[in-house]
Amino acid sequence: MELEILGSGTSHGIPVIGCDCPVCRSGDSRDNRTRASALFRGDSGESVLVDAGPEFRVQAIRAGLTRLDAVLVTHTHADHVHGFDDLRIFSYERRLPVYASAADIAEIRERFSYAFRPTQEGGGKPRLDLIAVDGPVRVGDLEFIPIPLLHGELPVLGWRCGDIAYLTDASAIPESSFALLEGTKRLVIDALRLRSHPTHFNFRDALAAIERIAPDEAWFTHLCHDFSHEGIMDWLRTNAPGKKIEPVYDGLRISADGRD
16 A cells, blocks of 8 residues: 655645745756645555645646545645546546545535536536545545544544555644554654644644654655755754654655655
């Protein structure tokens, strides 16, 4: 089983429109960060998407995605769900299950109301089965555990499969969720920037959470344009020496045995 990082950036994406900072002008492909999304690939061929943001079509083509068995939603901010229309390519032959909190299901149904109204047959809308999460989700041989998090005051979900946990858009981890994360070996966690932010972990917040969860390896995600990939690596060498912590980048694959 492996986790592919489809998108590693914050809500603006990197480069940011109209910005000429060094990161937005960087020639390092790892600094080109599309909106945050990830894909779990199972050993039996399962393909499970976490969030579908505005660049989902581009991400799916880059990843060579030809099959999708389910979608897991963290929350319904635009940078995480506004690629939902492009899910239609995966729902022609069967309806696509989408797992989310009850509140997020209501939001998806309202935001994409055209997809749930009876209309003429055709390929013009995604065919989605919205399923409220009330415990672990099984897709093929994979089991996904929803991890309640807080994104400011907004309840959101992280997702764990086996020894890999993906926690984006978080500013706090409830005490009960730490128990769900016990034994995590590979952790991808929100770390927006060094400066503090009201709804996201900053670098130091993420380090504190990593210390508490104690994975073998960890990666920062949902990155803004304050630091380049190499800049974050330099910061980590100074502030987390000897730790296996790196920033993710679009296209990174993390296997159950470690980074590919």
